[in-house]
Amino acid sequence: MARTAAALHILVKHQQQAEDIIKQLEKGAKFQTLAKKYSKCPSAKRGGDLGEFKKGQMVPAFDKVCFTKEILTPHLVKTKFGWHVVKILYRT
Numbered sequence: 001m002a003r004t005a006a007a008l009h010i011l012v013k014h015q016q017q018a019e020d021i022i023k024q025l026e027k028g029a030k031f032q033t034l035a036k037k038y039s040k041c042p043s044a045k046r047g048g049d050l051g052e053f054k055k056g057q058m059v060p061a062f063d064k065v066c067f068t069k070e071i072l073t074p075h076l077v078k079t080k081f082g083w084h085v086v087k088i089l090y091r092t
Helices: 015-026 030-039 040-046 060-068
Strands: 004-012 047-052 075-079 082-091
Touching: 004 015, 004 030, 004 060, 015 030, 015 075, 015 082, 030 082, 040 047, 040 082, 060 075, 060 082
Parallel strands: none
Antiparallel strands: 004 047, 004 082, 075 082
């Protein structure tokens, strides 16, 4: 069972914008570039890089995606902060 994960994310207010970002990623856009352009999170300055974090450290819905979904694939998740496009880099 993984105890830590590292991820990039882009935080936006609306589901439609998050879905549009995923489409751009599928067409080859760079995650870090889109994070700097669209994300409302302070991590935008770092290309959406959240670094490594422990299981249970993030809000539950975000945490679940980071510790159960496929690595290196963009995922959409809604939290109290808005809509996240999440790319899990690795788990340990």
